[in-house]
Amino acid sequence: MSRSLTLLCMLLFCIATYAQRITVSGKVTAGGEGLPGVTVAVKGSTNGTITSMDGDYSLQTEPQNTLVFSFIGYETQEVPINGQKTINIEMHESSIAIDEVVIAVPYGTAKKSTFTGSASVIDNLISATLLSSHDTTVFLRFS
Structure with missing residues (x-):
């Protein structure tokens, strides 16, 4: 009985640790000013959001994922989360032919x-x- 209880507790701890989600937030800027309407998405999923009028965003995801920042006229950037809870990004204009x-x-x-x-x-x-x-x-x- 105690062996089964110990195994069950270990299993529940592993599942809770693996499925842990964090809230990642930050500000997207261009030229030092907040950039509204930037798409912030989790790479390889449909989870995402759009920055506010001040360039702020907040998103719940797993700590090992990668965020993709994209906006028309700017270079798309991919940033690994690596457990960070705050990620601020400076967008750079893209040069097109x-x-x-x-x-x-x-x-x-x-x-x-x-x-x-x-x-x-x-x-x-x-x-x-x-x-x-x-x-x-x-x-x-x-x-």
Whole structure:
């Protein structure tokens, strides 16, 4: 009887230790300012969250997992948790080739390589004028 009880206690302790979840939190910044809307996901799972307006996040996961931080226009970063409860990340802008730029226009999108018309950049504001039967100007803001 005592042997069975000891074995049961050891088994329950092992299961509780293995299945332990921790809350990981932190702040995602770019240029020293909080970055809202960054996707923070556990690699290889559907568990994830999005940063708040101040760039803060909080997520429950196992301590041996890896977090993946991604946001449009920034390099995706993978950070092993290694039992840490606070992980702060500085996102870095990604450099893309001009041929990869997609311009959003009314009723669809146009790749730079197939875009007919004019596009200009004025203080982080892109003005795109399409050549068609109706001239259309679209303004896109990049922050």
